[in-house]
Amino acid sequence: ETGVTQSPTHLIKTRGQQVTLRCSSQSGHNTVSWYQQALGQGPQFIFQYYREEENGRGNFPPRFSGLQFPNYSSELNVNALELDDSALYLCASGAGTYEQYFGPGTRLTVT
Amino acid sequence: AQSVTQLDSQVPVFEEAPVELRCNYSSSVSVYLFWYVQYPNQGLQLLLKYLSGSTLVKGINGFEAEFNKSQTSFHLRKPSVHISDTAEYFCALIRMDSSYKLIFGSGTRLLVRP
Numbered sequence: 706e707t708g709v710t711q712s713p714t715h716l717i718k719t720r721g722q723q724v725t726l727r728c729s730s731q732s733g734h735n736t737v738s739w740y741q742q743a744l745g746q747g748p749q750f751i752f753q754y755y756r757e758e759e760n761g762r763g764n765f766p767p768r769f770s771g772l773q774f775p776n777y778s779s780e781l782n783v784n785a786l787e788l789d790d791s792a793l794y795l796c797a798s799g800a801g802t803y804e805q806y807f808g809p810g811t812r813l814t815v816t
Numbered sequence: 817a818q819s820v821t822q823l824d825s826q827v828p829v830f831e832e833a834p835v836e837l838r839c840n841y842s843s844s845v846s847v848y849l850f851w852y853v854q855y856p857n858q859g860l861q862l863l864l865k866y867l868s869g870s871t872l873v874k875g876i877n878g879f880e881a882e883f884n885k886s887q888t889s890f891h892l893r894k895p896s897v898h899i900s901d902t903a904e905y906f907c908a909l910i911r912m913d914s915s916y917k918l919i920f921g922s923g924t925r926l927l928v929r930p
Contacts, residue, residue: 736916738916738917738918745922746923747820748860748920749920753916753917761914761916763917795860797860797918803848803910804862805918808859809857810858
């Protein structure tokens, strides 16, 4: 059984650009959630997808969007990047229950 | 609204000493409670969870936590720590009626010294 994987590991972007982060869920899981972890803080919930539909959203602006594909892989897209978007982005998958299994994260730096 | 408070940003302790990491929560509805550990440059790993039943829950790596409803606390303990326990520890909750959104505390850095 494979775990949750994310790509890329690190990414550097310029303010105003767009970025796409990718996640491959753990086998058998049908939900995927994305979290933003700023330096020195706990993760903040961005949104969750269940069966390719958004299932809940945190306090993030619409320029944060996502997709979930039939094979349960997922993307997080962020448009018009701002300096404050610099963070570790974590993907977590689950089997429709409360338990979520996290990937290693993508470190995004916006300059 | 729900919230999680971890009062200690850093806890230094000597190897083989006991440790307690404190977590308090606030919620108007029933919740599930979790502790996660984050090693440097890694994602989060589930240490233990409280869903129902016995208020003392045991997790991986010798950690345990006690749920106290009256004090709205879920403190994490280990009787004897190792150097390898040095990491960031996060307490988190999920509402029972909408179990999709983990709400995390700000984390406690456990620093184990030889």
